[in-house]
Amino acid sequence: MRTSVIGIGLVTLTVGWAAQAAGQGLVFDARxxxxxxxxxxxxxNVVRYNAAYRAMPARAxxxxxxxxxxxxxxxxxxxxxxxxxxxxxxAFNPDSAGFNPILVLNTLLNLPxxxxxxxxxxxxxxxxxxxxxxxxxxxLGLSAALVPEDQLGIGGSSRPLDPGIGIKGVRVSxxxxxxxEVGLQLGDNLLGFLRDSQPATPNTPYxxxxxxxxxxxxxxxxxxxxxxxGDSTTGFYVGAAVHYYLGIAFARTxxxxxxxxxxxxxxxxxxxxxxxxxxxxxxxxxxGHGVGGDVGVAWVSGPVELGVGVNDIGATLxxxxxxxxxxxxxxxxxxxxxxxxxxxxTTKTKLPVSYIANxxxxxGKTTLGADVLNNGRGATIHVGGExxxxxxxxRGGVARDQRKRVEFGWGGGLRLGAIGLDLGFWTxxxxxxxxRGITMATSLSIY
Amino acid sequence: MRAKWLCLMGLAGAAAGCGQGNLVFxxxxxxxxxGADTMHYDLPGGVGPVDSSVSxxxxxxxxxxxxxxxxxxxxxAATLYNATGxxxxxxxxxxxxxxxxxxxxxxxxxxxxxxxxxxxxxxLLPPTTVSPGDTVxxxxxxxxxxxxxxxxxxxxxxxxxxxxxLMQLNVRIVLNDKIF
Numbered sequence: 001m002r003t004s005v006i007g008i009g010l011v012t013l014t015v016g017w018a019a020q021a022a023g024q025g026l027v028f029d030a031r032x033x034x035x036x037x038x039x040x041x042x043x044x045n046v047v048r049y050n051a052a053y054r055a056m057p058a059r060a061x062x063x064x065x066x067x068x069x070x071x072x073x074x075x076x077x078x079x080x081x082x083x084x085x086x087x088x089x090x091a092f093n094p095d096s097a098g099f100n101p102i103l104v105l106n107t108l109l110n111l112p113x114x115x116x117x118x119x120x121x122x123x124x125x126x127x128x129x130x131x132x133x134x135x136x137x138x139x140l141g142l143s144a145a146l147v148p149e150d151q152l153g154i155g156g157s158s159r160p161l162d163p164g165i166g167i168k169g170v171r172v173s174x175x176x177x178x179x180x181e182v183g184l185q186l187g188d189n190l191l192g193f194l195r196d197s198q199p200a201t202p203n204t205p206y207x208x209x210x211x212x213x214x215x216x217x218x219x220x221x222x223x224x225x226x227x228x229x230g231d232s233t234t235g236f237y238v239g240a241a242v243h244y245y246l247g248i249a250f251a252r253t254x255x256x257x258x259x260x261x262x263x264x265x266x267x268x269x270x271x272x273x274x275x276x277x278x279x280x281x282x283x284x285x286x287x288g289h290g291v292g293g294d295v296g297v298a299w300v301s302g303p304v305e306l307g308v309g310v311n312d313i314g315a316t317l318x319x320x321x322x323x324x325x326x327x328x329x330x331x332x333x334x335x336x337x338x339x340x341x342x343x344x345x346t347t348k349t350k351l352p353v354s355y356i357a358n359x360x361x362x363x364g365k366t367t368l369g370a371d372v373l374n375n376g377r378g379a380t381i382h383v384g385g386e387x388x389x390x391x392x393x394x395r396g397g398v399a400r401d402q403r404k405r406v407e408f409g410w411g412g413g414l415r416l417g418a419i420g421l422d423l424g425f426w427t428x429x430x431x432x433x434x435x436r437g438i439t440m441a442t443s444l445s446i447y
Numbered sequence: 448m449r450a451k452w453l454c455l456m457g458l459a460g461a462a463a464g465c466g467q468g469n470l471v472f473x474x475x476x477x478x479x480x481x482g483a484d485t486m487h488y489d490l491p492g493g494v495g496p497v498d499s500s501v502s503x504x505x506x507x508x509x510x511x512x513x514x515x516x517x518x519x520x521x522x523x524a525a526t527l528y529n530a531t532g533x534x535x536x537x538x539x540x541x542x543x544x545x546x547x548x549x550x551x552x553x554x555x556x557x558x559x560x561x562x563x564x565x566x567x568x569x570x571l572l573p574p575t576t577v578s579p580g581d582t583v584x585x586x587x588x589x590x591x592x593x594x595x596x597x598x599x600x601x602x603x604x605x606x607x608x609x610x611x612x613l614m615q616l617n618v619r620i621v622l623n624d625k626i627f
Contacts, residue, residue, distance in 0.1 A: 126468045132475035141468075266479070 036397020
C-alpha cells in the first residue's frame with residue numbers, strides 16, 4: 001500500500017511539473033540552449049509549423065546549420081559519479097529509509113543528460129501537521145508555494161512521419177499524427193488544505209481533477225508551398241495543406257480521484273473516491289473522420305526573415321463507433337468498478353490549433369531571432385542571438401515557458417572546419433523548487 | 448484505513464517539504480482518549496499504592512519506523528478532584544511499542560498531587576519532557592497509557608473518593624527530513 005501511495009504521489013507530481021519541462025522542450029543542441037531555446041535556420045519548429053518554409057531555401061552561407069548534432073552527456077557522468085550503484089541506491093529505493101522522493105522527481109524532470117552547474121535548492125523549511133481525533137491541519141511553510149493552483153498539463157499534437165512526393169511545389173503525402181494531452185488540477189478542498197493550510201473537515205472529499213485524451217491516425221494530405229513574389233533574396237512565400245484525418249483510435253477521460261475523510265477524521269475509515277467517464281474507440285472500430293488544414297506565409301528580404309504558420313485549422317474528427325464507460329470506486333466491495341455505458345454512438349474530438357510566428361535578422365557575423373510557438377497548451381517565447389568572432393561564437397537568449405516563467409540561456413562555440421563544439425548554459429525551473437537551477441549543455445556538431 | 452490516511456499525509460509532507468527541514472507532528476493525544484480521559488477512584492483508607500489506568504493504541508504515519516526521530520516532546524496536565532478521604536495521587540503517562548510493555552518503564556511525564564484531604568482540587572502540571580532520538584516512537588504504531596497511582600491515608604473510613612481528569616496530553620514528534 002505504501003508503495004502504491006508513493007507511486008500515485010510521484011506520478012501526480014511528475015505530470016504536474018512535467019508541464020514546465022514540456023514548455024521548455026527537451027533540447028539536445030547546446031547551440032540552441034545558448035540562445036534561450038531559439039532555433040534559427042531551416043530546421044525544427046519553423047518547418048514543422050509553417051507550411052511556407054517548405055519552399056524556402058536555406059540562406060547562402062548561413063552559419064550554424066550542422067548536418068548532425070551529437071549531445072555530449074556530461075550529466076550522465078555526473079549522475080553516475082553521484083550514484084554509482086543506482087540499482088542499490090537507497091535514495092531510489094522506496095523500501096529504503098534513505099528513499100528520497102524529491103531526488104527521484106528531480107531526476108525524472110531533469111534527465112541527467114547535461115551537467116547541472118547549479119542545483120535548484122529544495123525547500124528546507126519545517127512541515128508541521130497538527131493532529132487530533134477530529135482535526136488535521138498541515139502547514140507546509142514556504143513549500144506551500146510549490147503546490148500548483150492552476151491546471152497542470154502536458155501534451156500537444158505531433159506528426160511523427162510524413163512521407164510523400166512533391167512536384168513543382170505541390171506535395172502529396174500520408175501524414176501520421178498523434179494528439180495527447182493530460183491535465184491535472186487539485187480540487188478546492190485539497191488545494192486549501194495543502195496550499196492555504198486550511199484545516200481538514202470530516203466527511204469531505206479531497207480530490208484531484210484530471211482529464212486526458214490520446215488519439216492518433218493518418219491523414220492523406222495535399223499541399224502547396226512556393227514563392228509567389230520576388231526572388232531568392234527578397235521573396236514572399238506561401239504554403240498550405242489540406243489533411244483528411246483518419247483516426248485509428250482514441251480515448252478521452254474526465255474524472256476525479258482522491259479520498260473522503262471519516263467522521264471523526266481519525267476515528268472513522270478514510271474512503272477512496274474515484275469517478276471517471278471514458279469515451280473511446282478502439283483500433284479496428286470505424287475510423288474517425290475529419291478535415292483540417294495548415295497555412296503559412298513567410299517573407300524574406302535580405303537580412304530579415306518573417307514567418308507565420310498555423311496548423312490543424314478546423315481539425316475536428318467525428319467518431320461514429322464510440323463507447324462510453326463509467327469508472328467509480330465501490331465502497332461496498334472496496335474495489336474500482338467499471339460500468340459499461342452507451343455504445344456505437346457518435347462523438348467528436350478536436351486537434352489543438354498550433355501556431356508559430358518567427359523573425360530572424362542575419363547580417364554579417366550577427367544573427368538575431370525570436371519566435372512565439374503555441375502547440376496547443378500555451379505559448380512559449382524565445383528571443384536570442386549569436387555573434388561570431390573568428391572561430392568563436394557568443395550566444396545569448398531568453399525564453400518564457402508555458403507557465404510564464406522566464407528562463408535565460410547563454411553560451412559559446414568553437415568551430416574548426418567541419419567540426420564544432422558548443423557550450424550552452426540554461427536556467428530551468430523543472431525541479432521541485434521555486435528557484436532556478438542552471439544546466440550546462442555540451443554538443444558536437446558536424447557541418 | 449487509518450494507516451492509508453496517515454501514509455498519504457506523510458507523503459504530502461515528504462513530497463512537498465522535505466529538503467533539509469523537519470517533519471513535525473503535533474498530536475493532541477487527549478482528543479483520542481475521549482471517554483477514557485477521566486479515572487474515578489474509591490478506595491478505603493490505609494491502602495496503596497493502587498493503580499488505575501487507561502491505554503490506547505495508535506497507528507503512526509507509515510514510515511515512522513524507518514525515520515530518524517530528532518526528538519519527542521510530551522506535555523501533559525491533569526486535575527485531581529478529591530471528594531472525600533485523604534492521600535496522594537501520582538499522575539503518570541507512558542508510551543511503549545507494545546501493550547505489555549506499557550506500564551513497565553519510567554513514565555514520560557509524572558506529577559504528584561502531594562497530600563490531599565477532603566474536598567480539594569489539585570492541578571497536576573508535570574514539566575514538558577523532551578526525549579532526543581526516542582526509539583519508542585520509531586515504529587509504525589504505539590501504545591499510550593495514563594496511570595493514577597493512589598495511596599490513601601488511614602483510617603479505613605472514610606474512603607478516598609474522587610476523580611483524576613486528564614486536561615492536556617500533547618505529543619510533538621520531530622522527524623528528520625525523510626519520512627519515506
